[in-house]
Amino acid sequence: MSGGSGADTGRSPLPTGWRRFLFRLPIQLYRTGLGRLLGQRFLLLEHIGRTTGQPRRVVLEVVTRDDPCGPSWTVASGFGPDAAWYRNLRAAPHVTVQVGARRHAVVARFLPPEDGAEVMARYAVRHPRLAKQLCAFMGLEVREASVQEFRRVGRAIPFVRLEVTGQDPPRNGKAGRRPS
Structure with a gap:
């Protein structure tokens, strides 16, 4: 696979230039203490760069929020x-998320394609227009807006469930480091 260009995967290329700036703008809301403005629909993922070992941050849309045995976000x-x-x-699954104004220590669980298919199907039922736009943005063709079609597409999307570990999140910028 390529380094994220999207050329050989059919997916949209990773954003650069002004698009990258726009994608990273929500991080500033969290840095200034205004992450709660994004509500429960987005989260700030604090992780460690696999080659640099440096803290990294990205804001992601929450596809589902579950609470069977404690909060988790997909x-x-x-x-x-x-x-x-x-x-x-993949390299360091113990990370920190911030949802609204609350921080949580979590562990990343990578969903198998069949589970991803179900997640995408449920998302499409709740947000049909947004699901179709999201697929188009990712460069994934949706031939018809049916549950079966979204299941098919969902098998091709990597989904990650972020499950609360019950430990206090680190406060010193060492996101992703496993507490000793």
Whole structure:
């Protein structure tokens, strides 16, 4: 696979220039203490760069929020498995998220394609127009707006469930480091 250009995957290329600036703008809301303005629909993921070891941040849309045994959030890698945050989570799955004004220590669980298919199907039922736009943005063709079609597309999207660990999140910028 390419380094995220999207040329050989059919996906949209990773944003550069002014598009990258716009994608990263919500991070500033969290840095200035205004992350709560984004509500529960987005979260700030604080992780560690797999090659640099430096703290990294990205704001992601929450696809689902679950609360069976404690809060968890499911997010999708719209740019596929080449997205830096996704690869960083593969290398160090213990990270921190901030949802609204609350921070949580979480562990990343990578969903198998069949589970991703169900997540996408449920998302499409709740947000049909947005689901179709999201697929188009990712460069994934949706032939018809049916549950079966969204299941098919969902198998191609890497989904990650972020599950609360019950530990206090780090406050010193060492996101992703496993507490000793």
